[in-house]
Amino acid sequence: MKSKKDTKGRNLKLGEDQLKSGRYRYRYTDCTGKRIAIYSWRLVKTDKNPSEKRKSALSLREMIKNIEKDKDDGILTYEAQTITVYQLIRRYLKSKVTLANSTLQNYIHLTEKNIRPHNLGQMKVSNVKKSDIKNFFSYLYTERHFAVSTIQLYQNIFFPAFQMAVDDDLIRKNPCKDCMKEYIRGGLSTTKYPLTRAEEAALLKFVKDDTIYSVYYPMIAFMLGTGCRIGEVIGLTWDDIDFENATLSINHQIIYKKKNGKIRHYASAPKNGTSRIIPLSDDVLDILLLYKQRTYFMSITNDYEVDGYSNFVFLNQNMTLYTPNTLTRAFHNIRNAYNRFVEDGEIKDVLLPDFTAHTFRHTFCTRMAENGMDIKVLQEIMGHKTIAVTMQVYNHALFERKQSEVARIPSALAV
Structure with a gap:
């Protein structure tokens, strides 16, 4: 059988042809039985692309070579196309x-x-x-x-x-x-860095004493003292707190997302689908008790309910639940207000970095790791699915403790 030739007199292989436009075509059947055609303005890699045509990424023969390799390896090129x-x-x-x-x-x-x-x-x-x-x-x-x-x-x-x-x-x-590599600056960069001890103390003092933002003090202190996720905090009810045994039951969370075509609050199982019990420290208990004395009656007499849950601990001024975005904006405003006082010299303390509800969770985890809490216990309290997530924070805190200890004691060379 006589071979077909292109306009340059070169023999074309089986399945190859050249269209009247000068464009090359290769037709084949893929491993699923589908008939497919591919095109290129160049037959081989060394061909020049017609100046008036869009440059072909690969020549026809290069494309055929890749197709043959895909066919040999069982790659379903057609479906991916x-x-x-x-x-x-x-x-x-x-x-x-x-x-x-x-x-x-x-x-x-x-x-x-x-x-x-x-x-x-x-x-x-x-x-x-x-x-x-x-x-x-x-x-x-x-x-x-x-x-x-x-x-x-x-x-x-x-x-x-x-x-x-x-x-x-x-x-x-x-x-x-590796597409996130350039955004990562250290192992903890995909989450907010935790607040330092000085930053945490400065934030709590400012929010507690400020006439405008003191309303957020119980919630911020609770997050810093328990490491709860934002959905768990928003959905917290007084029934979840056992003051006698100093424990907190995390058995649900409240999500604010679109559901059934409408953006609203709705109840969901905790992340990872697992409930947990968190022991409460004395200072967190004291803050909750004082807050309960001021707000409990308003909470239990309020008829606000979300999917069967009521008696919520943290309600906004409209006696409904906060949204995560509302709290994020409030935290930004707190940070900006505090830093203005520092910059103006009215507060002589550290500047605060930007922070979110997750920063508080990360800060709690870091403080507990710094204080030497058992890693498995910390995983249970945090509700991490695997211990690897907890270990990332734990190892980071351990390394910082090593650095501070080396800086504190005399050098091994100081003889």
């Missing part, structure tokens, strides 16, 4: 039946709000490169001004979704690998 990133993520989230409902709803919200409408969300999975993921993170950081911890949530969605595509033989490698 038809499914979008958004569709891949939805497929992944649908498979996560053991994921905490609050986490799942948060991931769905992030996907629908910022991934689906973005160009990345509509890209075909096979076309996504590492640079596309990194450019998306750059967009979130520079244009949307998202915190690193928020960008990490998107990485938590992207990475396992693309890894599922790798495991399903849709793509050869995960483009999300």
